[in-house]
Amino acid sequence: MAFITDHIRAPFFPNLRAFFAGLSKSIDLAASTRHRVTQMERLNAKTDAQLEELGIRREDIARYVFRDILYI
Numbered sequence: 001m002a003f004i005t006d007h008i009r010a011p012f013f014p015n016l017r018a019f020f021a022g023l024s025k026s027i028d029l030a031a032s033t034r035h036r037v038t039q040m041e042r043l044n045a046k047t048d049a050q051l052e053e054l055g056i057r058r059e060d061i062a063r064y065v066f067r068d069i070l071y072i
Helices: 013-044 048-054 058-065
Strands: none
16 A cells, blocks of 8 residues: 655754744844934934934933833
């Protein structure tokens, strides 16, 4: 009697899936970091009067940029 299956299980597929998941997470982190650094540079270039119009003090720029992950 012959046994036929259409499901092929290769031992390296889970590792390959984890590799691409890690790669995707790294690319996402790099893009997010670049955006935050750009935003901090843009805010640091503003005068104190311009920052006051935005409701931000110069010493609070980092807290403002990272407000979604710092929870301070």
